[in-house]
Amino acid sequence: MSKNNNTSKIEKSLKRRYLKENIFKASGYASIGIAFMFLVVLLADIGIKAMPAFIQTQIELKLDLSYESLQLNPESSVAEIKKVDFRQVIRKALRKQFPDVKKRKEKKQLYSLISSGAEYQLRDMVLENKELIGNEHSFNLYADDDVDALIKGTINRKLAQSERRVKDFKISLIEVLEKNNQVSKKFNWTFFSSGDSREPELAGIKGAIMGSIYTILVTLMLSFPVAVAAAIYLEEFAPKNRMIDFIEININNLAAVPSIVFGLLGLAVFINFFSLPRSAPIVGGIVLSLMTLPTIIIASRSAIKAVPPSLREAALGLGASKMQTVFHHVFPAALPGILTGTIIGMAQALGETAPLLMIGMVAFIVDIPQTIVDPATVLPIQVFLWADSPERGFLEKTSAAILVLIGFLIIMNALAIYLRKKFEKKW
Amino acid sequence: MSLSAIIFILCLLAAFNFFIKKQKIYALQLSQGTNNKVKQTLPKYFGYVAALWSLIPALLVLLVIEIIDEPLIKNNLTQYMQAENIATADNYDLYLNEIKNIDINQINSIDETKKKIHTHYYNLQSIARNAKAVTVLALAVLMALFGLKKVKSQTPARIYFEKFIEIILLIAASIAILTTVGIVLSVLFESIRFFGEIPIVDFMFGLDWSPQTAIRSDQVGSSAAFGAVPLFIGTMLISTVALFIAVPLGLMSAIFLSEYASSKFRSIAKPVLEILAGIPTVVYGFFAALTVAPFIRSFGESLGLSVASESALAAGLVMGIMIIPFVSSLADDVISAVPNAMREGSLGLGATKSETIVKVLIPAALPGIVGGVLLAASRAIGETMIVVMAAGLAANLTVNPLNAVTTVTVQIVTLLTGDQEFNSAKTLAAFALGLMLFITTLVLNVIALHVVRKYREQYE
Numbered sequence: 001m002s003k004n005n006n007t008s009k010i011e012k013s014l015k016r017r018y019l020k021e022n023i024f025k026a027s028g029y030a031s032i033g034i035a036f037m038f039l040v041v042l043l044a045d046i047g048i049k050a051m052p053a054f055i056q057t058q059i060e061l062k063l064d065l066s067y068e069s070l071q072l073n074p075e076s077s078v079a080e081i082k083k084v085d086f087r088q089v090i091r092k093a094l095r096k097q098f099p100d101v102k103k104r105k106e107k108k109q110l111y112s113l114i115s116s117g118a119e120y121q122l123r124d125m126v127l128e129n130k131e132l133i134g135n136e137h138s139f140n141l142y143a144d145d146d147v148d149a150l151i152k153g154t155i156n157r158k159l160a161q162s163e164r165r166v167k168d169f170k171i172s173l174i175e176v177l178e179k180n181n182q183v184s185k186k187f188n189w190t191f192f193s194s195g196d197s198r199e200p201e202l203a204g205i206k207g208a209i210m211g212s213i214y215t216i217l218v219t220l221m222l223s224f225p226v227a228v229a230a231a232i233y234l235e236e237f238a239p240k241n242r243m244i245d246f247i248e249i250n251i252n253n254l255a256a257v258p259s260i261v262f263g264l265l266g267l268a269v270f271i272n273f274f275s276l277p278r279s280a281p282i283v284g285g286i287v288l289s290l291m292t293l294p295t296i297i298i299a300s301r302s303a304i305k306a307v308p309p310s311l312r313e314a315a316l317g318l319g320a321s322k323m324q325t326v327f328h329h330v331f332p333a334a335l336p337g338i339l340t341g342t343i344i345g346m347a348q349a350l351g352e353t354a355p356l357l358m359i360g361m362v363a364f365i366v367d368i369p370q371t372i373v374d375p376a377t378v379l380p381i382q383v384f385l386w387a388d389s390p391e392r393g394f395l396e397k398t399s400a401a402i403l404v405l406i407g408f409l410i411i412m413n414a415l416a417i418y419l420r421k422k423f424e425k426k427w
Numbered sequence: 428m429s430l431s432a433i434i435f436i437l438c439l440l441a442a443f444n445f446f447i448k449k450q451k452i453y454a455l456q457l458s459q460g461t462n463n464k465v466k467q468t469l470p471k472y473f474g475y476v477a478a479l480w481s482l483i484p485a486l487l488v489l490l491v492i493e494i495i496d497e498p499l500i501k502n503n504l505t506q507y508m509q510a511e512n513i514a515t516a517d518n519y520d521l522y523l524n525e526i527k528n529i530d531i532n533q534i535n536s537i538d539e540t541k542k543k544i545h546t547h548y549y550n551l552q553s554i555a556r557n558a559k560a561v562t563v564l565a566l567a568v569l570m571a572l573f574g575l576k577k578v579k580s581q582t583p584a585r586i587y588f589e590k591f592i593e594i595i596l597l598i599a600a601s602i603a604i605l606t607t608v609g610i611v612l613s614v615l616f617e618s619i620r621f622f623g624e625i626p627i628v629d630f631m632f633g634l635d636w637s638p639q640t641a642i643r644s645d646q647v648g649s650s651a652a653f654g655a656v657p658l659f660i661g662t663m664l665i666s667t668v669a670l671f672i673a674v675p676l677g678l679m680s681a682i683f684l685s686e687y688a689s690s691k692f693r694s695i696a697k698p699v700l701e702i703l704a705g706i707p708t709v710v711y712g713f714f715a716a717l718t719v720a721p722f723i724r725s726f727g728e729s730l731g732l733s734v735a736s737e738s739a740l741a742a743g744l745v746m747g748i749m750i751i752p753f754v755s756s757l758a759d760d761v762i763s764a765v766p767n768a769m770r771e772g773s774l775g776l777g778a779t780k781s782e783t784i785v786k787v788l789i790p791a792a793l794p795g796i797v798g799g800v801l802l803a804a805s806r807a808i809g810e811t812m813i814v815v816m817a818a819g820l821a822a823n824l825t826v827n828p829l830n831a832v833t834t835v836t837v838q839i840v841t842l843l844t845g846d847q848e849f850n851s852a853k854t855l856a857a858f859a860l861g862l863m864l865f866i867t868t869l870v871l872n873v874i875a876l877h878v879v880r881k882y883r884e885q886y887e
Contacts, residue, residue: 022782028683191629258809268613351707354811
């Protein structure tokens with residue numbers, strides 16, 4: 001009787017329990033869904049913001065490059081051409097096209113249609129092809145970032161004048177240019193071929209990419225040999241004693257130390273004590289290699305651990321010494337795993353920002369670094385710098401730089417996965 | 428002679444020694460015949476040992492000279508300037524730097540005293556360079572000859588060489604200790620100097636943080652205050668928000684992936700979740716500052732709340748999302764470490780899956796989960812870029828997540844970026860904050876690793 005009672009009790013509660021079960025399962029689904037949704041929103045948001053950065057507005061102008069207007073003669077040297085005031089040439093062309101613009105304020109608006117970097121663009125084109133001098137030619141010149149934004153539609157023309165950056169008068173000028181088909185949109189090669197700039201339309205990421213490459217190379221050269229040597233020692237040679245325990249605890253703790261603390265170490269030790277140059281990839285590389293060392297050591301140790309003991313025993317049995325066993329047999333067998341760990345460590349170093357802020361890599365650097373001791377900046381810091389800039393044009397550049405950074409990370413991780421898949425051995 | 432030239436010559440010398448010795452031993456072993464029963468070491472090991480004799484002492488001496496030559500030159504220069512009665516400027520180091528950076532081509536445009544010191548400096552430098560090259564190369568040649576003589580066919584060359592490699596490996600492993608020592612010393616020294624100026628009690632318990640020291644003493648707000656409590660509260664506030672997001676979501680994702688999902692779903696979902704961990708923090712910071720913060724602000728305003736544009740909520744939310752994969756992978760580890768017998772026992776008694784998870788698995792895995800949460804907390808406290816970009820700079824003492832707060836890491840970054848002299852209390856304060864950060868995360872990590880290890884042992 002009591003048994004029946006219990007069964008009916010359980011049967012009655014079943015509905016509620018199954019409901020609970022379903023709710024629990026659904027909340028599991030939901031939490032994964034939220035994480036995925038966030039990822040999608042993040043990538044989509046940045047992707048959409050980045051798109052305009054790959055296109056650049058150019059304005060076609062007929063420029064008078066006759067000898068009289070440049071104050072040159074056919075025998076002029078390169079140095080003399082460099083001295084020519086190309087800004088006046090561009091302004092003259094603008095005045096010629098809009099003869100009605102007379103007022104000082106309006107003239108200022110007119111000149112600001114063209115980027116302040118256009119004169120250097122023009123100078124470089126003339127230096128490259130000196131035959132341009134002496135005639136009238138049409139040139140596509142960089143538009144100013146406000147004009148660029150207006151053409152791309154990021155500034156809404158229909159807003160009231162007080163609510164947008166570009167005034168009505170300037171828009172009327174742009175509309176004339178558009179009617180004459182003088183405005184064109186081109187792929188933005190400048191973004192990939194130039195260094196940083198205060199003007200959004202001239203800013204590029206080549207300097208940051210080169211800085212990142214130098215920094216990562218230094219990191220790789222330092223951390224890979226040291227980490228592999230440490231991992232081999234700890235797995236194959238280390239005796240069981242206090243010292244080795246202490247080393248292991250240290251490695252585990254270093255893996256969890258906040259990255260900014262490594263920046264403090266770099267500032268106090270390498271810059272102030274050893275007086276290495278500030279802002280240089282070499283210091284950045286040293287700091288990042290100390291930071292990635294634990295990651296690579298831990299990955300390498302598990303790769304070495306995965307090599308079956310039979311391999312070691314066979315080598316030892318054939319008369320190889322311990323050192324020969326390790327370097328001729330164990331290490332090559334563990335290499336794919338070690339490389340995978342190294343690439344993941346390098347990807348971590350490539351995306352790292354905070355420690356590099358501490359050692360001065362946050363400076364505004366226009367020149368593209370040539371060696372590991374030149375002042376440089378890296379991609380994540382370029383993102384940080386641009387994200388802080390008030391100009392609207394930098395918003396899209398920041399997003400585009402992020403896309404490039406994520407692109408590099410995807411390539412590195414794909415390489416790691418490929419290596420793992422290709423060389424993974426089931427012993 | 429430049430450093431790279433010296434190293435290149437040293438390498439050449441070592442290679443030369445290697446080949447000479449190797450050939451000699453090879454010829455010797457050949458003449459003894461192959462059929463003798465004596466165990467023979469490969470000739471290359473004799474070569475290696477001979478090469479090491481020429482290379483290692485010279486490299487060590489070179490390293491020592493490289494470290495001491497700069498202070499020696501500086502010392503000599505100081506004595507020279509005192510002997511010549513040259514009054515130095517207030518900032519001695521700056522003056523020296525100026526002299527070092529004089530361009531040799533524009534020497535005529537510089538005043539006489541500086542020119543004189545520069546010539547002296549230049550002479551000193553060339554003497555030091557030549558002396559270095561001569562010492563190191565002479566030592567290398569000497570040791571090379573010694574090595575050639577010392578290594579004989581009876582020498583246990585392979586054992587020596589392998590011992591040497593083992594020492595190199597040990598040194599590599601010890602770099603972890605060196606790094607820790609370096610971190611501790613660098614933050615500790617500067618912190619002690621800071622606490623010499625600002626009492627430690629004021630720093631730890633002061634409620635007012637405004638590190639800007641005014642240039643003129645009569646300026647408003649000229650007295651710098653270094654009370655770090657608002658920073659600690661701000662850090663805790665943002666980390667708490669982050670953990671409130673990350674722990675439930677991360678835990679539920681881990682449970683779902685390990686207990687419910689099909690293996691196909693898991694093989695896709697896990698790597699996608701890992702992507703969240705691989706995105707650079709600066710990207711999260713950009714997203715938090717430009718997308719999430721304005722969204723929360725306008726959403727809050729539509730509800731009639733006043734939300735700061737750099738609210739702690741925005742930074743904490745994005746940080747929480749960032750550490751979801753961290754929590755979920757740790758939780759996954761500990762949940763799958765629970766023995767299957769417990770799972771099956773509970774299911775066999777008629778419990779539903781969710782009841783098994785809530786009443787059996789989670790209590791059994793609790794120590795491991797707590798350890799994981801502690802690790803996640805230490806990650807959140809030390810996170811820098813998201814808060815630098817999305818949290819405020821002003822130190823407000825508040826626990827309302829809709830207000831702007833600042834954190835320890837934000838202050839370290841703002842105090843140390845930009846140009847400033849290194850010895851002011853302002854920059855030293857950054858190191859004191861760094862020390863606090865290091866100690867906090869270290870304690871959290873040690874406890875967490877200990878808890879996790881104890882938990883693992885329980886089921887092994």
